[in-house]
Amino acid sequence: xxxxxxxxxxxxxxxxxxxxxxxxxxxxxxxxxxxxxxxxxxxxxxxxxxxxxxxxxxxxxxxxxxxxxxxxxxxxxxxxxxxxxxxxxxxxxxxxxxxxxxxxxxxxxxxxxxxxxxxxxxxxxxxxxxxxxxxxxxxxxxxxxxxxxxxxxxxxxxxxxxxxxxxxxxxxxxxxxxxxxxxxxxxxxxxxxxxxxxxxxxxxxxxxxxxxxxxxxxxxxxxxxxxxxxxxxxxxxxxxxxxxxxxxxxxxxxxxxxxxxxxxxxxxx
Amino acid sequence: xxxxxxxxxxxxxxxxxxxxxxxxxxxxxxxxxxxxxxxxxxxxxxxxxxxxxxxxxxxxxxxxxxxxxxxxxxxxxxxxxxxxxxxxxxxxxxxxxxxxxxxxxxxxxxxxxxxxxxxxxxxxxxxxxxxxxxxxxxxxxxxxxxxxxxxxxxxxxxxxxxxxxxxxxxxxxxxxxxxxxxxxxxxxxxxxxxxxxxxxxxxxxxxxxxxxxxxxxxxxxxxxxxxxxxxxxxxxxxxxxxxxxxxxxxxxxxxxxxxxxxxxxxxx
Numbered sequence: 001x002x003x004x005x006x007x008x009x010x011x012x013x014x015x016x017x018x019x020x021x022x023x024x025x026x027x028x029x030x031x032x033x034x035x036x037x038x039x040x041x042x043x044x045x046x047x048x049x050x051x052x053x054x055x056x057x058x059x060x061x062x063x064x065x066x067x068x069x070x071x072x073x074x075x076x077x078x079x080x081x082x083x084x085x086x087x088x089x090x091x092x093x094x095x096x097x098x099x100x101x102x103x104x105x106x107x108x109x110x111x112x113x114x115x116x117x118x119x120x121x122x123x124x125x126x127x128x129x130x131x132x133x134x135x136x137x138x139x140x141x142x143x144x145x146x147x148x149x150x151x152x153x154x155x156x157x158x159x160x161x162x163x164x165x166x167x168x169x170x171x172x173x174x175x176x177x178x179x180x181x182x183x184x185x186x187x188x189x190x191x192x193x194x195x196x197x198x199x200x201x202x203x204x205x206x207x208x209x210x211x212x213x214x215x216x217x218x219x220x221x222x223x224x225x226x227x228x229x230x231x232x233x234x235x236x237x238x239x240x241x242x243x244x245x246x247x248x249x250x251x252x253x254x255x256x257x258x259x260x261x262x263x264x265x266x267x268x269x
Numbered sequence: 270x271x272x273x274x275x276x277x278x279x280x281x282x283x284x285x286x287x288x289x290x291x292x293x294x295x296x297x298x299x300x301x302x303x304x305x306x307x308x309x310x311x312x313x314x315x316x317x318x319x320x321x322x323x324x325x326x327x328x329x330x331x332x333x334x335x336x337x338x339x340x341x342x343x344x345x346x347x348x349x350x351x352x353x354x355x356x357x358x359x360x361x362x363x364x365x366x367x368x369x370x371x372x373x374x375x376x377x378x379x380x381x382x383x384x385x386x387x388x389x390x391x392x393x394x395x396x397x398x399x400x401x402x403x404x405x406x407x408x409x410x411x412x413x414x415x416x417x418x419x420x421x422x423x424x425x426x427x428x429x430x431x432x433x434x435x436x437x438x439x440x441x442x443x444x445x446x447x448x449x450x451x452x453x454x455x456x457x458x459x460x461x462x463x464x465x466x467x468x469x470x471x472x473x474x475x476x477x478x479x480x481x482x483x484x485x486x487x488x489x490x491x492x493x494x495x496x497x498x499x500x501x502x503x504x505x506x507x508x509x510x511x512x513x514x515x516x517x518x519x520x521x522x523x524x525x526x527x528x529x530x531x532x533x534x535x536x537x
Contacts, residue, residue, distance in 0.1 A: 010445075014352030014412070021409035022371050025386030032389060079285050082278050094521060099289045101513050105472055105490040106506040110292035112498060113299065113307030120295070123308075151289070201377075209379030212472060216494055226381040226473075233385050233477065243389075246382050257377065 026250070032243035045244035054228075058248070061224040064139070065207035068146045072203050073196065075147070076154035080195075081188075083155070084162045093159055100152035108145060108216050115141050115217075137219030145217050146207060154199035161195025162188070197260040205253055225249050293510055300503035307498050317504040324501065327489070333400075334469065334486040341407035342464035348408070349415025349464075350457055354449065356416065357423040372413045383410060384477030391478060398480030406478050407468045414467060415460035422456030423449070455523065462520045 036042040048054065079096070086092050099107070114120050115135040122132045135141050165188065173183040189196075209226030225245060232242030274282075295307070300318070304311035321327065352372070359365045375383060387409070391402045426449070434448045450457070472487035479488055486505075493502055 010351045011355045013348040014355055017348055017352070017409065017412055018368075018371050020390070021387075021406075021412075022374050025383070025390050026374075028389045028393065029382070029386045075285070078278075078281060082274055082282050085274050086282075094517070095286070096289065098514070098517055099293060101466060101470070101517060102293055102506075102510060103470055103472075103487055103490065105487050105494065106296065106502070106509065107292050109490060109494040109498075109502060109506075110296045112494065114292060114295060116308065116498075118306075118308040148288070148292070151285075205377065205379055209381045211381055212476075212491055216491070226379060229381045229385055230476075233388060239385075239389065242385060246385055249379060249382060253377065253379070 029243045029246050029250075032239050033247045035240040035243075037238060037240065045241045048241060049244055049248060054245070057223050057228060058225060060222070061208055061226075064143065064146075064222060064224065065204050068143055068150065068207045069200050069203045071143065071147045072150045072154045073200065076151050076199065077158055077196070079151075080155045080158040080162055083159055089163070093156075096155055097152050100149075104149060105212065107149060108213055111141065111145050111148075111217060112136065115144075136217065137221060139218065139221050142213060142218035142222050145213055146210065149213075150203040150207065153202045157195040157198035157202070158192060159195075161192035165191055201256060201260040204256055208252065209249060225252075293506070296503045297507040297510060300500055300507045302500060305500060307500075307503070317500040321501050321504045321508075327501070327505070330484050330486055330489050333483065337400075337404055337407055337485060338465050338468035341404055341411055341468045342461050345408045345411035345464045346415050346457060346461045349412045349460055350419055350450075350453070352412065353416045353419035353423055353453075354445065356420065372416050374413075375410050376413050376417070380471070380473030381477075384474040387474065388477045398478055399483040402478040402480070403475055403483060403485065406474050407471065410471070410474060411464035411467050414463045415457075418460035418463060419453055419456040422453040426452050458523045459520075462516070462523070466516070 033045055034041055034043070036044045083089055083092055083096070116122070117132065117134070117136070119135075121135060126132055169187050169191070170183060173187050178186070208224060209229070210224055211226035211230040214222050214224055214227045225248075229242050229245050229249070232238045232245065236242075299307045299310065301313050301315070302310045303314035303316060356365060356368050356372070359368065383406070387402075387406045388398075391398060391405075396402050396405070430448060430452070431444060434444045439447065470487070471485075472491060475485050476488050476491070479485070484492075486509075490502060490505075493499055
């Protein structure tokens with residue numbers, strides 16, 4: 001009997017946490033998504049979500065997240081690959097990770113200076129004769145800064161996957177006469193696909209829901225699902241509509257995790 | 270895999286590193302600019318640092334941020350370790366899987382959703398927005414990461430160690446405090462530091478659950494940055510960068526010590 005009480009005692013805080021901060025918030029969001037502005041039960045929010053305004057916003061949000069993930073992957077994969085070939089690779093990896101530990105807001109703020117009208121990039125563009133361009137508050141700056149922010153998070157899982165790769169496979173491929181490109185396409189990439197999937201998951205989901213970046217860097221050019229939720233909750237004070245968008249974002253999140261997470265679960269279980 | 274890399278690859282890597290650090294050093298560089306903007310460097314000055322240290326409001330915000338980070342990391346580490354031990358002890362793999370999935374929800378959820386749903390939660394529970402709502406939410410989103418840092422250490426532990434302790438007459442509590450906790454200490458430290466950085470770095474969740482009277486650094490930087498460029502932020506970021514580097518170095522040594530422990534286990 002004593003065993004049982006002590007066991008209960010130390011599990012209590014964690015169980016309370018799961019009940020109040022994991023399950024309750026999801027149920028509350030679901031509950032609020034069925035409330036209209038007057039607090040009555042209704043499907044208005046869901047009807048509104050399927051109007052062109054919200055559908056278009058969802059689509060563009062997905063498009064930007066896709067673009068950001070793709071570009072991040074294109075830069076992160078070679079970087080991770082080259083990192084595994086360096087001598088003190090763990091140290092270099094740590095140096096790649098360090099910028100991701102600097103507050104996100106500060107990095108975004110730095111780009112206000114870099115991309116500003118008289119900023120570094122524009123100065124450079126003028127010296128090479130292209131001339132000054134409006135960079136800030138465009139979708140270009142939004143994608144660029146997002147890619148910048150997500151690159152370390154994409155490099156990390158890919159690096160881990162590449163690092164675990166058994167080098168005898170590469171020797172075998174080499175002995176069998178495979179070219180470097182064939183080795184990469186048929187061996188290295190498939191074997192590190194789980195790392196790529198993990199990286200895409202870490203990038204895509206936050207990219208769908210970024211809202212401070214869109215506000216600071218993209219102006220009104222880009223409206224993501226995250227911006228819309230923030231807008232509904234804190235500006236318009238329409239928690240019902242905000243919750244409905246959140247419900248859809250959660251559904252999208254689950255779909256993405258199913259698409260990118262299947263193999264890892266099998267390996268773990 | 271110790272093939273030499275080509276010069277072209279080397280250049281690519283150098284550019285990547287340069288790009289990653291450019292914004293940070295850009296901020297620090299202009300924090301010494303007497304010109305007051307991030308475009309023309311006039312003269313070297315410490316004025317912005319002086320201004321920073323004279324800004325009592327900002328110093329209080331920095332203090333708030335640190336207090337919230339330390340408290341939330343401490344509390345979430347305690348709850349997270351207990352949770353990890355609980356999950357570790359569960360035999361049914363189905364229950365274990367369910368608990369782990371519940372555990373991971375807050376890690377994969379977008380910040381906006383965590384923030385919005387906590388805002389609803391606190392409003393319904395009647396908790397006033399401010400210090401406590403921010404603290405509670407930071408504890409809440411740090412717990413799962415502590416669990417994930419501690420759990421691998423627990424499963425590394427040999428079950429015979431626990432059996433031996435029990436055979437020698439240790440009570441359940443003694444097994445936990447004298448055998449389990451010392452064994453998983455590296456995981457606990459890693460969890461604590463992750464919780465600390467999560468809390469220091471968080472913007473979106475705090476933005477939702479903070480009231481009018483209470484701000485953390487991220488939220489303050491956001492509102493300052495929306496007003497435009499102010500070189501006090503640059504000075505602040507230089508200091509934050511130094512502190513972060515310090516934390517990284519400490520963290521690096523702790524995890525290195527953690528990596529050594531399996532070898533010691535073999536020696537025993």
